[in-house]
Amino acid sequence: MQDVFTFISKGAAEGKKVALVTVIGTSGSTPATLGQMIAVLADGSTMGTVGGGASEHHVIERTVDAIKNGDEVFSITIDHAENGMICGGSMVVFGNVIGSQLGLCIFGGGHIAQSLARIAGQSGFYVTVIEDRPEFEVHFESVKYTVCKPEDYKNTDPAAFADYAVICTRGHSTDDAALRYCLTKNLKYIGMIGSKAKVTEIFNKLRDEGVKQAELERVYAPIGLDIADAAPAEIAVAILAELILIKNEGKLRHKKISSQ
Numbered sequence: 001m002q003d004v005f006t007f008i009s010k011g012a013a014e015g016k017k018v019a020l021v022t023v024i025g026t027s028g029s030t031p032a033t034l035g036q037m038i039a040v041l042a043d044g045s046t047m048g049t050v051g052g053g054a055s056e057h058h059v060i061e062r063t064v065d066a067i068k069n070g071d072e073v074f075s076i077t078i079d080h081a082e083n084g085m086i087c088g089g090s091m092v093v094f095g096n097v098i099g100s101q102l103g104l105c106i107f108g109g110g111h112i113a114q115s116l117a118r119i120a121g122q123s124g125f126y127v128t129v130i131e132d133r134p135e136f137e138v139h140f141e142s143v144k145y146t147v148c149k150p151e152d153y154k155n156t157d158p159a160a161f162a163d164y165a166v167i168c169t170r171g172h173s174t175d176d177a178a179l180r181y182c183l184t185k186n187l188k189y190i191g192m193i194g195s196k197a198k199v200t201e202i203f204n205k206l207r208d209e210g211v212k213q214a215e216l217e218r219v220y221a222p223i224g225l226d227i228a229d230a231a232p233a234e235i236a237v238a239i240l241a242e243l244i245l246i247k248n249e250g251k252l253r254h255k256k257i258s259s260q
Helices: 001-014 053-068 113-124 134-140 150-156 172-182 196-208 233-248
Strands: 019-025 037-041 047-048 073-079 088-098 103-107 128-133 144-147 164-168 191-194
Touching: 001 037, 019 053, 037 053, 037 191, 047 150, 047 164, 053 073, 053 088, 103 113, 103 172, 113 128, 113 164, 128 134, 134 144, 150 164, 150 172, 164 172, 172 191, 191 233
Parallel strands: 103 128, 103 164, 128 144, 164 191
Antiparallel strands: 019 037, 019 088, 037 047, 073 088
């Protein structure tokens, strides 16, 4: 049990979502016992056990789905016979997803990213910066800095644990690569920096390649609320404000009341 809690603590400290799954009910002949626990990450790695065998494999698969679907709590009923086990019993497990619920990946390490990483961290986000220049790491504190080239996104999956993504790399081609990668993820927010002309060019290219309009509608680009300024720190505030607005399903309006 101590190993399970250590596994959870380490994963949560790294910004990963970890599900603690506990056996809360059994019936008939079953290899599981009440109180058995298993911790599961989104990539399927585990610590602990809920009885082993095909049924445990099924629990892990469904737990991974729950994590990726954004569930915070869930329950699973397993009929051992349906999973090819001759014991014929069943078990019920309860899952609780622990760890950062606000994973933000920032693609790029420039001035805007540096300001955004700082204020996003202060706002409760677990921030991962993805950049192919290792020398930029010195500009970031209290964030996970991942050195990854755009061509390696697919293989390394740097945003595997993110809910939100901001694309503000150093150039057109790297923004394009990051956007293509993000569109393959089930993210709650994808924002990309750039002029209207640049965004239009990228979108037209993706449409020509068969990307559906519904997918492009997921992208907030040009990024951020319109605050009529171009200073990196203020752009970062505009981006974070838009991101939080989407996260909270809010409406863009002033809270100012009439003085009359």
